[in-house]
Amino acid sequence: MKVRHSLPFVLLLGTIFGSSLVVSRFSVGQYDPRTYIALRLTIAAVLHLVAYLFTARRLPRGRSLWIHAAVLGIIGSAMPMTAVISSLQYQSSGVTSLLMTLNPVVTLILAQIFLQDESMTWGKSFGVMVAFSGAILLFVQGETGLAGFTQADWRGYMWSGAGVVASASGSIYARRFLRHGDSFDVASIRMFSASLVMVAVAWSTVGFDLSRVDIRGVGALVYASVLGTFVAFLLSFYIIKRFGATASSQTSYVMPVASTVLGSLLLGEQVTANMLAGMALIFSGLALLNWRDVQRMVQAQWRMRASANRG
Secondary structure (H helix, E strand, O other): OHHHHHHHHHHHHHHHHHHHHHHHHHHOOOOOHHHHHHHHHHHHHHHHHHHHHOOOOOOOOOHHHHHHHHHHHHHHHHHHHHHHHHHOOOOOHHHHHHHHOOHHHHHHHHHHHHOOOOOOOHHHHHHHHHHHHHHHHHHHOOOOOOOOOOOOOHHHHHHHHHHHHHHHHHHHHHHHHOOOOOHHHHHHHHHHHHHHHHHHHHHHHOOOOOOOOOHHHHHHHHHHHHHHHHHHHHHHHHHHHHHOHHHHHOHHHHHHHHHHHHHHHHHOOOOOHHHHHHHHHHHHHHHHHOHHHHHHHHHHHHHHHHHHHHO
8 A cells, every 4th residue: 555655755756856957957057066056055954944943843952963964964965966966067867867876776885885784685786787787888878868969978977976976975874873863853954064065165166156047047946946955855754754765765766767758858858769778777777676675566566456356
């Protein structure tokens, strides 16, 4: 029952993530990536603060929580978001989202090194190789997802890879030092820290030149900040609490599909055979990594159908 009931929320969250990436690719034509991320994180941080002011929640006081969550904000938010948005200068939102889908694969590899709490079976090892082969296919074929570009710019793949590693490192850090922290408190401190760091970085490097920004650019920033960052976190928090972490992880399959389709419709991005082949390989690798969860979901579906037939 949970599988069926969680599906609308998973589809919604994956679509929000995917559409935010499309909106962000539009935004890089009007903002420097550092300025864009600084503003986006600041708006989201203010919304977190407003949530504390108008709810029964109180700002956490634990020193250890503030330190570790602040570090997580740098590793798991500021760095990967800057890298991902920077990659959109060189490739489509569809290609970037496909590469970002490797996040759980890299997280699994890093967990073997730093946590050693999750065994690497032969099946998972094969899943890792299959998923990476999808990314390699995209790179070797020079896929950008953009019309007029016959060869990929290595900087797009480099930024995407850096974003994946940073995001996965943030996940490992959170599992090691913030396993028992309140999710909302951790996310809020993380947002405060990331916004402060990115404001300082943007101010000291490129400044806040908004001369190229029009009303569409403002709308894109607001959408990415409110829906793509703040609301997306609340929805993810709700899915995990009600349906479990497995259901939340299924957004990895929805996000690249949403960004690829929306990028094609709204920005004229290309959907090529290479992208579809890369997507198939990456999705297959993820399915192998989560084979037990997939089996449980299929079994749950069969039980629901059997119960309905008996009724």
